Amino acid sequence: MKDIKKNYAFIDAQNVHLGILEFGWKIDWKKFRIWLRNKFGIEKALLFIGYNKGNESLYAFLQHAGFVCIFKPTLAYKDGTVKGNCDAELVLHSAAIEFENYNKAVIVSGDGDFACLIEFLQERKKLEMLVVPNENKYSALLKRFNTPEKKFILFLNRERVKIEYVTP
Numbered sequence: 001m002k003d004i005k006k007n008y009a010f011i012d013a014q015n016v017h018l019g020i021l022e023f024g025w026k027i028d029w030k031k032f033r034i035w036l037r038n039k040f041g042i043e044k045a046l047l048f049i050g051y052n053k054g055n056e057s058l059y060a061f062l063q064h065a066g067f068v069c070i071f072k073p074t075l076a077y078k079d080g081t082v083k084g085n086c087d088a089e090l091v092l093h094s095a096a097i098e099f100e101n102y103n104k105a106v107i108v109s110g111d112g113d114f115a116c117l118i119e120f121l122q123e124r125k126k127l128e129m130l131v132v133p134n135e136n137k138y139s140a141l142l143k144r145f146n147t148p149e150k151k152f153i154l155f156l157n158r159e160r161v162k163i164e165y166v167t168p
Contacts, residue, residue, distance in 0.1 A: 005104065007040050007104045008042065011045060012048055018133075019138075022134055027165060030065040035163050040104075045066060051073055052082065072089055104126055104128035108133070111138075112140070115141040118142065129152060129153070131155075132153055132154070132155050135157055
């Protein structure tokens with residue numbers, strides 16, 4: 001187990017949930033929080049998630065599991081879809097609000113919108129790892145961060161035995 005190193009995780013909850021679900025299994029968020037602490041020395045795990053009225057028990061569970069939930073109000077569209085894009089909040093917290101508070105960042109998402117953030121963190125030697133939920137479906141904009149010199153991408157789907165939700 002790694003010691004706590006004042007590293008922070010910035011997690012795109014929807015990207016993780018949907019990315020793992022495509023493999024036919026669900027993530028156990030409590031196990032995932034422990035895995036982050038053990039693997040990367042994560043002291044604080046910020047989970048960026050859309051807020052939907054009625055999901056309060058989920059949010060309470062996530063907070064009890066050790067996540068700091070950063071909520072984004074959601075918008076319901078006429079076709080029934082609900083959107084709560086948290087990308088700007090994740091970038092703001094990792095590159096500005098929390099930047100001086102952590103040694104290294106772990107970004108958890110396969111969304112190419114974060115390519116500029118990854119580059120920003122790398123240039124400042126603040127990136128520990130980019131954790132991509134689904135190795136079969138992530139942005140080509142992120143692939144350049146796995147170089148022969150330094151592998152900056154870890155695929156979360158390969159960690160199934162450590163983080164899968166198993167029905168009791």
